[in-house]
Amino acid sequence: MLARQRQDEILAQVAAHGAVKVAGLCAALGVSDMTIRRDLKDLEDRGLVERVHGGVTLPRATSKDEPGFYAKSTRALDAKRAIAKTAATLVRPDTCIGISGGTTTHTFASELLDVPGLTVVTNSLPVADIFNDRGRDDQTILLTGGQRTPSMALVGPLTVVTLERLHLDVLFLGTHGVHVNAGLTCPNLLEAQANQAMVAASRRVVVLADHTKWGVTALASTLRLSDVDVLVTDSGLDDSAREILADNVHDLIVAPDAAGSAPDGLEHSVASSAVKEGTDDRA
Template sequence: MLAQQRQASILDRVRRHGGARVADLVRVLGVSDMTIRRDIEVLAERGLVAKVHGGAVAVDGATDEPGYAAKAEQQRAEKISIARAAAPLAKPGSAVGISAGTTTAALAWELIDVPELTVVTNSIPVADVFYHHGRSDQTVVLTGGTRTPSDALVGPVAQEAAARINLDMLFLGVHGMSVRAGFTTPNLSEADTNRALVAAARRLVVLADHSKWDLIGIATIAALADAHVLVSDAQLPLEARAELSAQVGELIVGDDGTSEELAK
């Protein structure tokens, strides 16, 4: 049985029974204890199950949203890889939007040396990165709104601000991505604000590490085909690359520096 098939079987068992023990999975799937634990680790990184002592349990679902600090500790190397791969897309003198999220916060650190950049963001951590460096040739616009667990400013005030601007490019962080649901978030208000930012931009660049693949939040921000560029990391599975390559305009994979230009 392939790893993907095992993981699908584990996920199905967890969802049907609310949890699964490593010992039971070893017996049912006929593989080693270590293999099962690795499979659970993969599923947990994607937010599909929660690891517990001796097994895995079901997560809360499509509205479960970890706080910013918790998310910042997940896939840190991958986020840096994605940020470095995405940064060259921001050109000097351009106006870019940066949505909230820990991956987009990593991107902010890579953009502080881009000259004459205008940044519009609904992310408090992203704005802080630029404010602390205080470059006179950069302009940072922080939208207002209500603060979410991911340190995003959302709601009518943020949406009104986004509706009045025009961006060359939006760098969008997402909770999940799938063929069926597109790019998603577990927060309905954040989805509304992100959709307003997407509408304000000529080009959409989505930043999403491999753990976001096949993870679905309650609200869709945009379809996969709406992304002009998707930047992910080298651990993105081959089957995911194939699926995404059929939808997005360009797939850039960090670490190994590869990119795939896709014919429409």
């Protein structure tokens, strides 16, 4: 097999699995460790993979990488639905809530259509559309102004000025990345500023973040983990990440999967880190 053919096969395996080990590639391709390592160096030099201890992964997105709303809406669908259903139980009738831009918050909004007496403040055009399409008289939807981002959120000075005049009971906040040191991050400076204004206007902040957001750092920090009142994630988040989050946010809620339970290992996290599975009745 020629070097280019081997490298094409390596790329195919990395694309399929997200990461592959050197030993597995040697066995699959029937070549030596040294040959595989030369191939991996070549692929890394071309920016097609990122080498890690014992193997390679897909290259990390840059800190300014900002996929559009519809591209993100196809990712981690089961996780987003689980998070949305669990987070919806934190919403009380006759309250004023904020909902930021994002595909997880968009999924969450669809779970609130039957909650009576809601006032919803959002800078997300898709979120506003969900409520407006239902057209219920007992719900009030306030859409901030501003310029539109790739995530279909309205941002800029007009958005910030509007939010500075409002007072929200609870904010449900989406995020591009969650990192133990950087906190919540966003690739768009103006959207990070709008999110900060929503946080400042809110009594409590509930973050909705699926497991794929863990360890991701984008250009601008939005919020420190210690300032997060509740973080709702899905059962795909590994135990070590749960331990870290439970030690840094006030409350961590792991949404059950489609079968109604979390994977093996959650019991240890609950015992050691006060991780909450299911709902929190204090919102």
